[in-house]
Amino acid sequence: MSRRLSRSNSLIRGSGHSLQGTKRGRNSILRRRKSGSFRHEDAVFDLILLRKVSEEAVVRNLKQLYFNDIIYSYVGNVIIAVNPFRSLDIYSPEYIEKYRGRSAFDPKLQPHIFALADNVFNDMRYRGNDQVVIISGESGAGKTESSKKIMQYVAAVSGATEKVNEVKNKLLNTNPVLEAFGNAKTTRNDNSSRFGKYMDIQFDFHGDPAGGVITTYLLEKARVVRQGEGERNFHIFYQLLAGGKGKSLGLDKDASHYRYLNQGNSPKVKGMNDKNWYSEVVDGLKFIGFTSSEIEDVFRLVGAVVLLGELKLASHGQGSKVESYPPKLADLLGTTQDNIERAITHSTVIVNKAQVPSDLSVEKAKDAVDTLAKALYDRLFKWVYQRINSSIAAKKEDMKAVIGVLDIYGFEIFQTNSFEQFCIN
Numbered sequence: 276m277s278r279r280l281s282r283s284n285s286l287i288r289g290s291g292h293s294l295q296g297t298k299r300g301r302n303s304i305l306r307r308r309k310s311g312s313f314r315h316e317d318a319v320f321d322l323i324l325l326r327k328v329s330e331e332a333v334v335r336n337l338k339q340l341y342f343n344d345i346i347y348s349y350v351g352n353v354i355i356a357v358n359p360f361r362s363l364d365i366y367s368p369e370y371i372e373k374y375r376g377r378s379a380f381d382p383k384l385q386p387h388i389f390a391l392a393d394n395v396f397n398d399m400r401y402r403g404n405d406q407v408v409i410i411s412g413e414s415g416a417g418k419t420e421s422s423k424k425i426m427q428y429v430a431a432v433s434g435a436t437e438k439v440n441e442v443k444n445k446l447l448n449t450n451p452v453l454e455a456f457g458n459a460k461t462t463r464n465d466n467s468s469r470f471g472k473y474m475d476i477q478f479d480f481h482g483d484p485a486g487g488v489i490t491t492y493l494l495e496k497a498r499v500v501r502q503g504e505g506e507r508n509f510h511i512f513y514q515l516l517a518g519g520k521g522k523s524l525g526l527d528k529d530a531s532h533y534r535y536l537n538q539g540n541s542p543k544v545k546g547m548n549d550k551n552w553y554s555e556v557v558d559g560l561k562f563i564g565f566t567s568s569e570i571e572d573v574f575r576l577v578g579a580v581v582l583l584g585e586l587k588l589a590s591h592g593q594g595s596k597v598e599s600y601p602p603k604l605a606d607l608l609g610t611t612q613d614n615i616e617r618a619i620t621h622s623t624v625i626v627n628k629a630q631v632p633s634d635l636s637v638e639k640a641k642d643a644v645d646t647l648a649k650a651l652y653d654r655l656f657k658w659v660y661q662r663i664n665s666s667i668a669a670k671k672e673d674m675k676a677v678i679g680v681l682d683i684y685g686f687e688i689f690q691t692n693s694f695e696q697f698c699i700n
Contacts, residue, residue, distance in 0.1 A: 305343060320386050321349040347386035354391045358417035366424060371431045388421060392428035399676045400482035407679035415464035422474075422682040423450055429476060429678065434483035442484045445667050446476065448559040449489065452663070455514055455556045456656050457491070459498055460507040465544045468682065469495035469509070470656075475677040477669040486669030489660050492683075496649040497693040499535065499580065506539035509652075510552065513542060515577055518553030524578030525603030535584035535648065564666035576655050579607035583648045586619070588641060594634025595620045619643045 305318040318339035319325060325332050337357060340348055346357045365387070374381075374389035376397075384390065395406045408425060410418045430443040457470040471492035479485040502508055513536065515521050516528050526533075530542040543549075560570050582601040589598040597616045605612045620640045621632045635643060 305340060305345065318343075318345075319348075320345075321351070322355075323349075323351055345385060347388060349386050352394075354386060354388060356388060356412075356417055356421055358415065358420075366427065368431070371428060374428075375432050388424050389428050392425045393432070395425075395678055396429055396432060399478060399678055403676050405676050405679070407681065409681045409683075411683055414461065414467055418682050419454070419458075419466070419468050422472075422680045425680055426450075426476070429484065433478075434481060436483075439483045442486060442667070442669075445563050446484060446487050448562045449474075449487070449663055449667070450559075451552065451555045452559045452563065453489070453491075453660065455511040455552065456509060456659055457494065459495075459502075459509050460505075460539075460541060460544050462503065462505045465547060466510075469498055472682045473679060474682075475679050477674050477677050479669070479673050480675045482675070485673050487667045488664055491656075491660055493698060494653055494656050495693070496653050499649045499652045500584065500645040501693075502539040504539055505541050507541055507544065508536050508539075510547075510549070511556070511577055512536055512581060514549045514553035514556060515574060517549035518557075519550075520553070520574055521578065524575060524582075524607060525601060526578055526581060533581050533584060535581055563663055565662065569662070573655065573659065575607045576651060579604060580648050580652050580655075582607065583644055583651075586615075586644055588620075588637050588644075590637055591620075592634070595637045595640040619647065 304324075305320070318336050320340075322328075322333060322336065325336060337348065337355065340346070341357050341359075344359075344363060346359050346363070348355045366389075370387070371389060374384065374387055374393050377384060377390065377393060381390070391408070395408060398404055399406050408422075410421050412418050426447060430447060433439065433443070453472065454466065454468075457468060457472075458466050459469050461467045473490045473492075475488045475490075476484060477486045477488065498506075498508060507513065513530050515524075516526060516530055519528070521528065530536040536542065557570065560573075565573075582604040585601045586604075587598040588595050590596075597612070597620065600612050600615070605615060608615065620635050620643075622635055622639075622643075623630050624633050625631070
């Protein structure tokens with residue numbers, strides 16, 4: 276005999292606006308008089324309440340809410356977020372208190388990502404169940420910002436001891452660091468995540484943050500050496516130059532001087548201060564626990580990647596040679612110019628079980644340089660997030676439950692699409 280499933284005995288708690296099925300409550304409708312008419316146009320906060328479900332009806336409903344500065348709506352226990360492309364004053368401490376403890380998506384409150392965060396946090400804290408929030412959408416939809424708002428809410432409503440605050444600050448400081456190394460400007464999004472990220476926020480037996488573990492997927496390595504018109508390489512390259520660090524690495528402040536940074540003809544992003552962000556990255560690395568020598572080594576490798584793109588190659592017999600070197604490159608890589616030239620102008624083939632050096636043409640040598648640059652940056656990126664994990668992860672015996680946040684790629688089509696972009700899509 277089947278048992279009727281109600282909200283009280285279900286772990287999946289949906290929107291309070293649809294507790295009565297498709298019956299509309301007074302607090303579940305946005306009602307506005309239609310311009311130049313006595314008729315009213317209704318928009319519902321939960322799409323389950325739509326009288327007629329169609330693509331047109333859904334888009335019209337979202338549009339009516341959007342033009343009334345309501346960017347959130349529900350489909351049961353799923354939240355829809357529409358990027359406003361401007362700042363809205365709906366994430367203040369007052370808003371956090373407004374939604375705090377009002378789990379099950381209180382029907383007296385308008386839809387908000389804080390309602391979802393509160394629902395997830397309370398299920399984790401009081402029932403001890405692991406939770407996961409999956410954030411998906413096309414490029415520029417606001418996925419990364421949504422994940423940061425969830426972390427902001429959890430940090431605000433959890434404990435406030437000195438130890439807990441240190442953990443929360445470490446978790447929050449991972450955002451500017453990972454965005455600097457893994458985000459870039461594309462034609463559709465000025466701060467597009469060019470990698471997938473899954474973060475487990477770990478909680479202790481008091482329900483307070485104890486640490487975290489980050490997993491990354493499919494870094495778009497091709498961007499290191501090639502960008503389309505109107506795009507940039509990863510933010511960290513421009514931040515390094517704007518912050519003045521490049522001078523000690525043999526670089527000047529003008530990104531347009533470097534082949535790996537100027538292909539998109541868009542070295543600056545409107546509203547983005549690379550110099551200030553560089554300071555945030557340095558402060559974030561320090562707070563997370565990176566040593567001064569580790570931070571220096573990270574930036575030396577970033578500088579080396581830029582300088583690899585400045586190697587000048589020329590024909591030499593049946594092969595190629597390096598015609599000119601950036602003066603600081605060998606020092607940054609901790610090797611000699613001879614070793615660099617040998618690595619990028621020759622390959623090794625196996626003939627009769629013996630290794631035989633083979634000369635590379637200029638074009639193949641250029642490909643070797645690009646491959647080296649991509650491999651260096653990929654390994655640096657992996658080392659950075661693994662180093663972050665070693666600093667923020669909690670001990671297994673201190674953990675009770677986790678809240679996982681998956682910030683996955685946005686679908687995107689460029690003029691020229693790499694194999695990596697094909698995999699992303």
